[in-house]
Amino acid sequence: MLAVQNLEVVYEDVILVLKGVxxxxxxxxxxxxxxxxxxxxxxxxxxxxxxxxxxxxxxxxGSVTLDGEPIHALxxxxxxxxxxxxxxxxxxxxxxxTVDENLRVGxxxxxxxxxxxxxxxxxxxxxxxxxxxxxxxxxLSGGEQQMLAIGRAMMAExxxxxxxxxxxxxxxxxVQRIRDLIVDINRAGTSVLLVEQNANMALSIADHGYxxxxxxxxxxxxxxxxxxxxxxxxxxxxxxxEGAASFRDVKHYKRRKRWLS
Amino acid sequence: MDLLLPGLxxxxxIGSLYALLAVSFVIIYRATTVVNFAQPALxxxxxxxxxxxxxxxxxxxxxxxxxxxxxxxVVGAVTERVAMRPLVGQPVFSAAMxxxxxxxxxxxxxxxxxxxxIIVVGDPWGIEFLRVGSLTVFQSDVARTVLxxxxxxxxxxxxxxxxxxxxxxxxxxxxxxxxxxxxxVGRMFSLAWAISAALAGLAGMLVGTGSGGLxxxxxxxxxxALPVIILGGIDSIEGAVVAGLLVxxxxxxxxxxxxxxxxxxxxxxxxxVPYVILMxxxxxxxxxxxxTPEVERV
Numbered sequence: 410m411l412a413v414q415n416l417e418v419v420y421e422d423v424i425l426v427l428k429g430v431x432x433x434x435x436x437x438x439x440x441x442x443x444x445x446x447x448x449x450x451x452x453x454x455x456x457x458x459x460x461x462x463x464x465x466x467x468x469x470x471g472s473v474t475l476d477g478e479p480i481h482a483l484x485x486x487x488x489x490x491x492x493x494x495x496x497x498x499x500x501x502x503x504x505x506x507t508v509d510e511n512l513r514v515g516x517x518x519x520x521x522x523x524x525x526x527x528x529x530x531x532x533x534x535x536x537x538x539x540x541x542x543x544x545x546x547x548x549l550s551g552g553e554q555q556m557l558a559i560g561r562a563m564m565a566e567x568x569x570x571x572x573x574x575x576x577x578x579x580x581x582x583x584v585q586r587i588r589d590l591i592v593d594i595n596r597a598g599t600s601v602l603l604v605e606q607n608a609n610m611a612l613s614i615a616d617h618g619y620x621x622x623x624x625x626x627x628x629x630x631x632x633x634x635x636x637x638x639x640x641x642x643x644x645x646x647x648x649x650x651e652g653a654a655s656f657r658d659v660k661h662y663k664r665r666k667r668w669l670s
Numbered sequence: 671m672d673l674l675l676p677g678l679x680x681x682x683x684i685g686s687l688y689a690l691l692a693v694s695f696v697i698i699y700r701a702t703t704v705v706n707f708a709q710p711a712l713x714x715x716x717x718x719x720x721x722x723x724x725x726x727x728x729x730x731x732x733x734x735x736x737x738x739x740x741x742x743x744v745v746g747a748v749t750e751r752v753a754m755r756p757l758v759g760q761p762v763f764s765a766a767m768x769x770x771x772x773x774x775x776x777x778x779x780x781x782x783x784x785x786x787x788i789i790v791v792g793d794p795w796g797i798e799f800l801r802v803g804s805l806t807v808f809q810s811d812v813a814r815t816v817l818x819x820x821x822x823x824x825x826x827x828x829x830x831x832x833x834x835x836x837x838x839x840x841x842x843x844x845x846x847x848x849x850x851x852x853x854x855v856g857r858m859f860s861l862a863w864a865i866s867a868a869l870a871g872l873a874g875m876l877v878g879t880g881s882g883g884l885x886x887x888x889x890x891x892x893x894x895a896l897p898v899i900i901l902g903g904i905d906s907i908e909g910a911v912v913a914g915l916l917v918x919x920x921x922x923x924x925x926x927x928x929x930x931x932x933x934x935x936x937x938x939x940x941x942x943v944p945y946v947i948l949m950x951x952x953x954x955x956x957x958x959x960x961x962t963p964e965v966e967r968v
Contacts, residue, residue, distance in 0.1 A: 458850060495850050
């Protein structure tokens with residue numbers, strides 16, 4: 410189980426971004442982490458994967474553990490080796506490399522002898538990529554690039570896969586396919602922490618969900634309950650009994666929220 | 671015609687040396703986006719170590735060259751770890767200034783080691799030449815071409831084909847993403863410095879060959895690589911090779927023809943030619959022949 414306990418993160422030594430966040434990703438589960446822009450979702454992922462340094466951030470309190478072993482003091486390559494894979498926001502594929510080369514970078518820490526077998530497994534999972542293994546990755550469509558980014562992370566055969574907004578900028582049909590792929594990957598035994606603004610998609614596959622607002626977890630419930638929650642329906646799923654949400658409602662919600670958190 | 675061919679061959683010889691030096695700059699630039707001004711000092715240390723192993727210790731010349739390159743690789747990796755690594759994340763300009771400091775320090779070290787004398791690297795070819803028909807070719811030019819381009823080719827192949835080479839290229843494209851794949855980015859920086867310093871060391875040996883020897887101040891010949899990397903595009907190995915050969919040939923042909931056709935330009939005009947090419951490139955194609963045009967939104 411991947412567990413984050415009471416995590417506090419500060420950027421540039423002054424900007425407090427996470428104010429005591431706790432969450433858990435049990436083995437085999439899909440956990441959704443929802444929230445608006447600037448809530449701190451990406452920061453949670455950076456703290457787990459050791460990429461805060463790159464952004465001049467640091468963990469000032471709390472811990473990240475994998476099966477009870479603390480990992481927040483390790484550097485990024487060691488965290489990958491420990492079994493945590495990540496698909497960063499905006500896909501971040503190596504656009505000058507071929508599809509094959511991108512996947513091979515993903516397998517950087519894997520035993521050399523296993524690389525061909527792992528490549529075959531990824532190409533089985535993503536037949537689109539198999540067709541284009543020699544093409545330059547920058548010329549793939551957005552959906553294919555997202556699949557490549559996921560495939561690249563899976564080359565390390567992580568126990569926990571972190572996905573940062575995999576639906577961002579993709580057409581609804583493609584989002585469906587990405588969603589199905591995440592389900593497939595999860596069924597094959599990888600736990601998933603899914604960060605999304607597309608709450609609809611995320612809650613449709615998640616077992617459990619967390620809602621993050623300005624650096625705090627304001628809601629922590631099984632996904633089924635979140636889907637039924639009135640506030641979540643209104644402000645994250647965009648569903649409402651009648652009419653559209655007006656500005657006054659939003660203000661009302663904010664007041665209510667302050668109550669909650 | 672009897673002037674053209676020998677001129678071309680000399681040009682290819684010296685051009686290969688320039689290409690080798692330019693590639694040594696490009697490798698560090700690609701990994702860290704820093705132009706390493708310490709490269710001339712590394713080159714002259716290469717001459718020194720080759721002389722040390724081949725002449726003073728009397729080892730077989732090929733072995734001496736390999737040992738000198740290995741020694742330089744260690745110097746490069748240590749320099750990166752000590753002087754450059756603390757600057758990761760700092761502005762590139764600061765890092766470039768630190769390389770100037772490293773240049774000064776290493777030059778001092780080299781001066782101390784070499785003293786006021788002349789380095790004789792003990793190359794087996796010296797000023798010998800080959801005769802092909804009516805044509806004479808300096809062996810040093812052959813050595814420069816074969817070893818210079820051979821080393822560059824080997825490094826190119828390593829970057830293209832090997833797993834570590836792939837990780838190095840990934841690092842040069844996007845450090846954060848490379849980290850997220852488990853690539854030890856710091857190690858890639860060290861490796862880039864080691865390879866680059868080893869190439870500079872080989873260049874140091876090649877600079878010292880063919881003539882009676884070399885003084886410590888010959889380090890500045892490495893700065894000829896600057897016009898070459900500007901012409902080739904600072905992030906391209908292919909560009910460095912093509913541009914190195916172009917600059918070398920242009921220089922050699924100027925030396926042959928300028929006194930005949932444009933004597934009013936004065937003596938030794940060929941020394942200026944690389945910089946004329948540099949300025950022309952900057953005006954027409956500032957990112958070089960093979961470089962990546964940089965788009966910056968304001």
